[in-house]
Amino acid sequence: MDTTEKLLKIASAPLKIRREHLNGHVLHTFESLHQKCFNWNKNLDNLQSGDWLFEIDSILDYLHEELNTGHWSTIPIEIRQNFTIGTFLKALLLLQLPTNENRSDLLKKCLKSVDMGLLLGAPLEETPELLMEAAKCLRVQLNQLEAEHEGDSAELIGKPAKRGSDCDKLVEHFAKLNAIKVEELEVPSVETFNRNFFVPQRPVKIKGCMSHWPATSKWMDVNYLLKVAGNRTVPVEIGSHYTDENWSQKLMTVREFITTHYLCETDHTGYLAQHNLFDQIGELKEDIRIPEYCCCSLNYEESTDPDINAWLGPKGTVSPLHQDPKNNILAQVYGTKRLLLFSTKDSSNLYPHSEAMLSNTAQIDPLNPDPNKFPDFKRATMYKCLLEPGEMLFIPLKWWHHVTALEKSFSVSFWWQ
Numbered sequence: 006m007d008t009t010e011k012l013l014k015i016a017s018a019p020l021k022i023r024r025e026h027l028n029g030h031v032l033h034t035f036e037s038l039h040q041k042c043f044n045w046n047k048n049l050d051n052l053q054s055g056d057w058l059f060e061i062d063s064i065l066d067y068l069h070e071e072l073n074t075g076h077w078s079t080i081p082i083e084i085r086q087n088f089t090i091g092t093f094l095k096a097l098l099l100l101q102l103p104t105n106e107n108r109s110d111l112l113k114k115c116l117k118s119v120d121m122g123l124l125l126g127a128p129l130e131e132t133p134e135l136l137m138e139a140a141k142c143l144r145v146q147l148n149q150l151e152a153e154h155e156g157d158s159a160e161l162i163g164k165p166a167k168r169g170s171d172c173d174k175l176v177e178h179f180a181k182l183n184a185i186k187v188e189e190l191e192v193p194s195v196e197t198f199n200r201n202f203f204v205p206q207r208p209v210k211i212k213g214c215m216s217h218w219p220a221t222s223k224w225m226d227v228n229y230l231l232k233v234a235g236n237r238t239v240p241v242e243i244g245s246h247y248t249d250e251n252w253s254q255k256l257m258t259v260r261e262f263i264t265t266h267y268l269c270e271t272d273h274t275g276y277l278a279q280h281n282l283f284d285q286i287g288e289l290k291e292d293i294r295i296p297e298y299c300c301c302s303l304n305y306e307e308s309t310d311p312d313i314n315a316w317l318g319p320k321g322t323v324s325p326l327h328q329d330p331k332n333n334i335l336a337q338v339y340g341t342k343r344l345l346l347f348s349t350k351d352s353s354n355l356y357p358h359s360e361a362m363l364s365n366t367a368q369i370d371p372l373n374p375d376p377n378k379f380p381d382f383k384r385a386t387m388y389k390c391l392l393e394p395g396e397m398l399f400i401p402l403k404w405w406h407h408v409t410a411l412e413k414s415f416s417v418s419f420w421w422q
Contacts, residue, residue: 012394023083085127092122110181112147120238184389203301206401220292235260242276282315283355324408333400340414346388347405354385
């Protein structure tokens with residue numbers, strides 16, 4: 006069975022294009038391409054085939070413009086679902102069209118198209134796992150091709166380096182910070198956590214609850230990450246932090262990110278931050294476990310499954326002082342992070358930005374506060390936590406926190422309510 010047949014088998018049946026929000030010309034072209042993909046006639050010349058690729062790119066450009074009209078939350082779900090269908094059709098067309106292109110490069114283009122659908126599209130009710138399964142299929146075949154041509158030469162690095170002297174100095178500085186150390190417990194029961202920390206909304210560091218995660222051993226080997234996710238396209242933050250005027254986001258493969266920003270020191274910090282990597286790459290989701298503490302809720306009628314995000318970056322990445330709209334358990338797979346926290350009661354002393362887009366972010370740097378510009382900061386009570394491999398930190402709803410990676414680090418956050 007060739008790759009095209011495998012993708013068609015994943016779809017199991019022709020997909021249902023959502024006719025809402027599409028003009029007549031776009032709808033006609035979209036449906037025509039859809040029919041051709043699922044009823045492929047190989048007796049076509051290259052010119053026609055090239056036109057088809059141009060047409061699917063035009064449709065995706067149209068849908069991408071629609072996705073960027075207004076706030077993301079107001080985008081009709083049908084537009085996102087059509088984008089999902091369009092990216093899948095593009096992968097099918099790329100595989101079916103005559104080309105002299107290297108097979109490996111062709112599969113990478115297909116995988117990038119599918120990833121764009123995973124990043125910007127929405128699951129289809131009839132086949133919710135369509136793009137994830139398609140990506141897995143393409144990734145397996147691409148890995149096989151690369152292994153045949155590269156052998157062991159693809160390896161870059163083994164386990165992360167042990168803590169260096171620079172990190173030790175930062176840990177010593179942490180110990181001297183004038184702040185209250187966050188309480189820590191070894192494998193507390195859910196009842197203890199709920200009664201003493203979740204209900205009263207108090208932070209706590211939890212130790213000993215991650216040893217059963219496959220990630221704690223697998224992710225230590227960067228080559229494993231490259232094998233599972235190296236050719237996947239992800240959004241990477243470029244810049245010291247998101248409030249910096251030179252901050253930007255760039256789409257790149259995980260391999261590009263690791264080789265350019267993670268393994269090498271550059272003038273422009275790259276951070277794979279707050280990205281739902283696990284709904285994009287199911288193989289990595291199998292390596293983690295949702296903490297049982299996420300079952301706690303102050304309102305079970307409105308409780309939800311956790312939003313799970315990845316945070317992978319080099320030493321020195323910073324998340325400025327901010328608050329989250331949900332309860333958060335930050336799980337440290339490897340590396341060490343320094344966190345400074347403040348209660349919601351101190352919000353007025355932290356000088357949140359007045360702009361709506363940054364209202365969840367404070368203007369103040371708690372490590373270097375300007376007493377003249379922010380005189381009320383001295384009234385705030387600061388808490389501190391050094392989060393090390395295998396440890397979790399519970400950050401209550403809307404508690405302010407400032408996060409710095411003291412070394413190469415991979416964290417997973419679980420947001421829930």
